[in-house]
Amino acid sequence: MVRISNGRSKASGSRRAERTRRAILQAAAAAFREHGYAGAGMREIAEKAELSPANLYYYFGGKDEILFYCQDHSLDRLLAAADEAAVSGEPPAAQIGRVIRAHLRCVLDELDGASAHLEVDALPAPLRRRVVAKRDRYERAVRALVAAGVDAGSFAGRDPILVTRAILGALNSTVRWFRPGGAVSAARLADEYADFLVRGLLA
Amino acid sequence: MVRISNGRSKASGSRRAERTRRAILQAAAAAFREHGYAGAGMREIAEKAELSPANLYYYFGGKDEILFYCQDHSLDRLLAAADEAAVSGEPPAAQIGRVIRAHLRCVLDELDGASAHLEVDALPAPLRRRVVAKRDRYERAVRALVAAGVDAGSFAGRDPILVTRAILGALNSTVRWFRPGGAVSAARLADEYADFLVRGLLA
Numbered sequence: 024m025v026r027i028s029n030g031r032s033k034a035s036g037s038r039r040a041e042r043t044r045r046a047i048l049q050a051a052a053a054a055f056r057e058h059g060y061a062g063a064g065m066r067e068i069a070e071k072a073e074l075s076p077a078n079l080y081y082y083f084g085g086k087d088e089i090l091f092y093c094q095d096h097s098l099d100r101l102l103a104a105a106d107e108a109a110v111s112g113e114p115p116a117a118q119i120g121r122v123i124r125a126h127l128r129c130v131l132d133e134l135d136g137a138s139a140h141l142e143v144d145a146l147p148a149p150l151r152r153r154v155v156a157k158r159d160r161y162e163r164a165v166r167a168l169v170a171a172g173v174d175a176g177s178f179a180g181r182d183p184i185l186v187t188r189a190i191l192g193a194l195n196s197t198v199r200w201f202r203p204g205g206a207v208s209a210a211r212l213a214d215e216y217a218d219f220l221v222r223g224l225l226a
Numbered sequence: 227m228v229r230i231s232n233g234r235s236k237a238s239g240s241r242r243a244e245r246t247r248r249a250i251l252q253a254a255a256a257a258f259r260e261h262g263y264a265g266a267g268m269r270e271i272a273e274k275a276e277l278s279p280a281n282l283y284y285y286f287g288g289k290d291e292i293l294f295y296c297q298d299h300s301l302d303r304l305l306a307a308a309d310e311a312a313v314s315g316e317p318p319a320a321q322i323g324r325v326i327r328a329h330l331r332c333v334l335d336e337l338d339g340a341s342a343h344l345e346v347d348a349l350p351a352p353l354r355r356r357v358v359a360k361r362d363r364y365e366r367a368v369r370a371l372v373a374a375g376v377d378a379g380s381f382a383g384r385d386p387i388l389v390t391r392a393i394l395g396a397l398n399s400t401v402r403w404f405r406p407g408g409a410v411s412a413a414r415l416a417d418e419y420a421d422f423l424v425r426g427l428l429a
Binding site (some may be wrong): 178186193197 | 403
């Protein structure tokens with residue numbers, strides 16, 4: 024049984040504790056990258072975070088819980104970007120471009136984004152369901168932006184469900200080959216993907 | 227050690243044997259879908275193929291070898307489609323549209339396409355290397371079509387490497403959610419994806 028802190032976790036209420044939690048999530052992401060999710064234990068994560076294992080367990084009940092919060096935090100960032108775009112008053116193409124760039128910034132983030140998108144299947148079912156539900160919410164938010172652009176006549180009359188899945192599929196696949204410090208920077212990748220995918224939407 | 231038949235396998239030289247091998251690959255794909263790759267053994271595959279286990283082992287040395295041939299066969303189909311497009315004399319947009327449709331037909335194929343694209347990591351390293359090498363060849367073939375369109379001025383001046391990865395990422399991600407017999411047909415999906423992605427390329 025995986026223990027999940029509820030909204031008011033032991034460590035809540037303190038900004039310092041929240042900073043520690045964020046630092047742990049980033050250290051965990053680094054450990055996952057280095058050892059693989061299966062190979063990284065709480066000991067490796069504690070080492071990376073420069074905490075004692077006991078201290079680490081004070082903040083998180085286990086590795087699954089840490090991965091869950093990595094994913095949950097990433098999805099919160101994605102949802103926030105979609106919500107900001109929706110209220111930006113910008114034209115539909117600019118809104119989608121903004122979401123695409125934010126999505127890639129998040130998943131190509133050296134800190135915790137990539138692990139958040141690669142390892143959903145590693146979560147135990149109850150946690151996976153929560154992540155999948157939030158991922159679905161995000162997909163619906165992006166789809167609503169696409170549909171609004173179609174309705175406004177800015178985008179071609181394609182099926183928003185399919186086009187949104189094509190876009191998200193292209194974006195998420197980057198974590199399988201992108202390497203920080205490689206030939207292509209995350210910024211250039213984001214620009215090229217945004218230009219290409221937004222162009223595909225236009226009427 | 228995984229035994230892999232060489233080009234002139236025991237069963238080669240006979241059309242009937244080749245048909246049996248194809249039927250086995252399709253039966254295996256169905257077994258992988260039903261039980262998962264980890265859960266489907268040679269016994270389940272033999273049952274699906276309506277062969278005795280001994281007869282199955284006459285054609286394939288093991289489950290890894292069967293998955294390898296599923297993937298290898300899929301990649302041959304993809305490479306053939308890219309090669310046909312390249313010599314078709316059609317405009318660049320039509321060539322890429324043709325490749326996109328062929329790719330989706332292959333990976334959404336009820337028979338063996340999807341497993342071929344989802345389970346690369348399940349292969350032992352020597353086989354995985356061969357599949358990855360052929361996948362890279364295919365990526366280069368698609369990229370050459372994109373680059374030719376850019377050079378001809380038909381496509382916008384984007385980086386063919388990145389655009390090709392965006393396209394292939396969108397296409398391959400369909401196997402994660404597409405269900406035969408679901409709300410969207412493979413044909414409609416292929417049309418929408420081709421229109422959207424080709425449109426994104428245009429100058």
